[in-house]
Amino acid sequence: MSFAIDNEVKDRVRLAVNIVDLIGSYGEIRRQGRGFVAACPFHDDRRPSLQVNPDRQTWKCWVCDIGGDVFSFVMKKESVGFPEALRMLADRAGIVIESPKERGSRDDKKRLYEAMKWATQEFHECLLSAPEANAAREYLEGRGITDESIRKFQIGFAPESWSWLLDRGGSKSFSPDVLESIGLAARGDRGSRYDRFRNRAIFPIRDPSGRPIAVGGRVLPGASPDTAKYVNCNETRLYHKSHQLYGLDLARESIVKAKQVVVMEGYTDVIMAVQHGIGNAVACCGTALGEGQIKLLRRYCDSVVLLLDGDEAGQKRTREILELFVSEQMDLRILTLPDGLDPCDYLLKHSGTQLKSLLSTAVDALEHKIRILCQGFDPLIDTHRANSALEDILETMSRVTRDTLVTSESSRLRHDQLLARLSRQFGVEQSEIRMRIDSIRQKASERAKQRQEFRQMQAAPPLSLATAADKQNAAPVMPPATQNIVYKYSELNAIECELFEVMALFEDVVPMAIERFPVTTLSSTTAKKIFQVYLDLELAGHTLDFESVLSAVEDAGIKNVLVSIEEQASRKAVLAKMTPDERLHSLCERLSGQEDRAYRRQQINLLEKKQVDAETELDLLNQIVLQNRLKHGLVQTDNP
Numbered sequence: 001m002s003f004a005i006d007n008e009v010k011d012r013v014r015l016a017v018n019i020v021d022l023i024g025s026y027g028e029i030r031r032q033g034r035g036f037v038a039a040c041p042f043h044d045d046r047r048p049s050l051q052v053n054p055d056r057q058t059w060k061c062w063v064c065d066i067g068g069d070v071f072s073f074v075m076k077k078e079s080v081g082f083p084e085a086l087r088m089l090a091d092r093a094g095i096v097i098e099s100p101k102e103r104g105s106r107d108d109k110k111r112l113y114e115a116m117k118w119a120t121q122e123f124h125e126c127l128l129s130a131p132e133a134n135a136a137r138e139y140l141e142g143r144g145i146t147d148e149s150i151r152k153f154q155i156g157f158a159p160e161s162w163s164w165l166l167d168r169g170g171s172k173s174f175s176p177d178v179l180e181s182i183g184l185a186a187r188g189d190r191g192s193r194y195d196r197f198r199n200r201a202i203f204p205i206r207d208p209s210g211r212p213i214a215v216g217g218r219v220l221p222g223a224s225p226d227t228a229k230y231v232n233c234n235e236t237r238l239y240h241k242s243h244q245l246y247g248l249d250l251a252r253e254s255i256v257k258a259k260q261v262v263v264m265e266g267y268t269d270v271i272m273a274v275q276h277g278i279g280n281a282v283a284c285c286g287t288a289l290g291e292g293q294i295k296l297l298r299r300y301c302d303s304v305v306l307l308l309d310g311d312e313a314g315q316k317r318t319r320e321i322l323e324l325f326v327s328e329q330m331d332l333r334i335l336t337l338p339d340g341l342d343p344c345d346y347l348l349k350h351s352g353t354q355l356k357s358l359l360s361t362a363v364d365a366l367e368h369k370i371r372i373l374c375q376g377f378d379p380l381i382d383t384h385r386a387n388s389a390l391e392d393i394l395e396t397m398s399r400v401t402r403d404t405l406v407t408s409e410s411s412r413l414r415h416d417q418l419l420a421r422l423s424r425q426f427g428v429e430q431s432e433i434r435m436r437i438d439s440i441r442q443k444a445s446e447r448a449k450q451r452q453e454f455r456q457m458q459a460a461p462p463l464s465l466a467t468a469a470d471k472q473n474a475a476p477v478m479p480p481a482t483q484n485i486v487y488k489y490s491e492l493n494a495i496e497c498e499l500f501e502v503m504a505l506f507e508d509v510v511p512m513a514i515e516r517f518p519v520t521t522l523s524s525t526t527a528k529k530i531f532q533v534y535l536d537l538e539l540a541g542h543t544l545d546f547e548s549v550l551s552a553v554e555d556a557g558i559k560n561v562l563v564s565i566e567e568q569a570s571r572k573a574v575l576a577k578m579t580p581d582e583r584l585h586s587l588c589e590r591l592s593g594q595e596d597r598a599y600r601r602q603q604i605n606l607l608e609k610k611q612v613d614a615e616t617e618l619d620l621l622n623q624i625v626l627q628n629r630l631k632h633g634l635v636q637t638d639n640p
C-alpha cells in the first residue's frame with residue numbers, strides 16, 4: 001500500500017470505527033460527564049486518565065500529554081505505522097481496501113448510480129402506495145405539498161425498519177456494501193449493516209442532469225424529540241454536498257429564462273416555491289452556500305437572490321458569501337422574509353405573487369453590508385469604528401479584479417458609484433480609497449503567490465533524500481522524511497494557536513482562513529505541517545471539518561497536536577464573544593500590524609546603517625510616511 005493512502009479510504013474507516021468501542025476493546029471504559037474515561041495504557045495509570053471524546057472521536061491523556069484519533073491509538077498501542085493501523089482498523093470494521101484503480105473504474109461508479117436510482121424509486125413507490133406510508137402522506141399533504149410535486153420531486157418514504165432497503169437490495173443484487181457506499185446504509189458496532197433512513201420522508205437530491213445521487217430524510221411528526229430533524233447522506237463518490245443544489249435539475253430552464261436564481265434553505269421551501277410559480281428556486285443541501293455551488297450556478301445565470309430565514313445565523317454568514325460572489329463577478333441580492341418566516345410558511349400564508357414582488361425589492365448585498373456595518377454610529381464622528389468598517393468594505397470591494405473593471409462597463413459603473421458613496425459617507429477622498437483598494441489587492445496577490453511557493457516547497461522531497469535516491473536508482477523506497485520530525489503543540493505561537501483553533505471549530509471559515517493568512521508568517525515546522533494538511537485537502541476539494549483533517553494526517557505527532565488544538569478551542573469557545581468570522585478578521589489584522597511594523601523596522605534599519613544611496617533613501621522615507629498615513633486611517637488629505 002502506498003504511503004499516500006487516499007482520503008476516501010481513511011474517511012470510510014474512520015466513520016466505521018467508533019473510538020469508544022475501540023478503546024473499550026482494550027480495557028474497561030466508562031461514561032463520565034459528556035465523554036468516557038479509561039485507564040491510560042501508556043503510563044502506569046491508577047485512576048482512569050484517558051479521556052475519550054465521542055463527539056470528536058478523539059482521545060487524550062493529560063498525564064502523558066498525548067492524544068489522537070482511532071488511527072493514532074492503534075499506532076501507539078500496537079507500535080505500528082499508519083498504513084498498518086489503517087489496515088487493522090479496516091479489518092476490524094470489515095472494510096475491504098481496494099486499490100484506487102479498482103475503485104476508480106467507470107463500471108463501478110455506474111453501478112452506484114444504478115443503485116441510487118433503484119433506491120429512490122423504491123422509496124417513492126412506498127410513499128405512493130404502501131399502507132405504512134399513511135402518516136407520511138398525511139404529513140406532506142398537511143404541509144401543502146401536492147401529488148404533482150410528490151411525483152415531480154420524486155418524494156419517498158422509508159419505513160420504520162432497520163433492514164427494509166437492505167432486504168430489497170439483496171434480491172436486486174445491490175449488496176450492503178453498495179448501499180453503504182452510496183450513503184443509504186450504515187454500519188453498527190460489530191460491522192453489521194443497517195438502513196440509515198428509517199421512518200422518514202425521503203427527498204432525493206439529483207445532479208443537474210437529473211440523476212439521483214443522494215437523499216435527505218425528514219423526520220415525521222410523532223418521532224421522539226431527540227431524533228434529528230434532517231438526516232442526509234454522507235459524502236460519497238456520487239455526492240459532494242458542497243457542489244450540489246437541491247432542485248437545480250428542475251430549475252435550470254427557469255433560471256436561464258429569468259437570468260436569476262433564488263437560493264433557499266430547505267427542500268420544502270423549494271417545492272413550495274415551484275408550486276407557487278417560482279420555478280427558479282434551489283436549496284443548499286444542509287450547508288451554507290459555498291464556492292462550489294456558486295461556480296455551479298454561474299453556468300446558468302449571474303444574479304442570485306439569497307433568501308434568508310429571519311434568524312441571525314443566516315445573517316452572519318453573508319460576509320464570506322458576499323466575498324465569494326464579488327470574486328466570481330456575480331450579482332448577489334439579499335432578502336430577509338418578514339416575521340421570521342421561512343419561504344414555505346410565507347407562501348402558505350401569503351402568495352407566490354407577493355413573494356415575487358418581495359424578491360424584486362431584494363437589496364444589493366454590498367449595499368446590505370454597508371448598511372449593517374454603519375448601523376448605530378456616525379462615520380464622520382466615530383473615526384475608529386469608521387476606519388474598521390471602511391476597511392472591511394474595501395476588503396470586499398478589492399475582490400473585483402482590475403481586469404473586470406477594464407472589460408466590464410457595468411462593473412466599472414457600479415464600482416465608481418460605490419466609491420463616490422463611500423467617499424461621501426466616510427468623508428474620505430476617492431483617490432485615497434482607490435489607493436487603499438490597490439494596496440489590499442496587492443497584498444492579496446502577494447499572499448497567493450507565497451501560498452503557491454509554500455505548496456511547492458512542502459511538496460518537494462527534502463534535498464538529502466532526493467540526492468540519495470538519485471545516486472542509486474534501484475534504491476528501495478525511502479520512508480517519508482517526516483517520520484523523523486517531532487511535531488509539538490508547544491511550537492505554535494499565540495497567533496497560530498488562535499488560527500488553528502478557529503479552523504478546527506468552524507469548517508465554514510477554513511477557506512477564508514487559508515486565503516487570508518500569510519503563510520510566510522508560519523514560524524515552526526508544526527505550524528507549517530498543519531497548514532499544509534489543510535491546503536492539500538482544500539486543493540483536493542475534500543471537506544475541511546476537524547475530523548476529516550485529523551484522519552487525513554498520518555503522523556501520530558500531528559494528530560496529537562491537532563487534538564490539543566481542538567481541546568483548547570472547545571474550552572475557549574464558551575468564552576468567545578466574537579463570531580468565527582470576526583476572530584479570523586481580528587487575527588489577520590493583528591498579524592498585518594505586526595508585518596507592517598517588522599517591515600518598517602527593517603527599512604529604518606537600512607536607513608540608520610546608511611546602506612543605501614541618497615535616491616533610495618528618499619524613496620524609503622516616502623514609503624514610511626505613506627505607510628504611516630495609511631496605517632493611521634484614511635484621514636482627509638491636506639491638499640488645498
Ligand SMILES: [Zn+2]
Binds near residue numbers: 062
Ligand atoms: Zn497516559
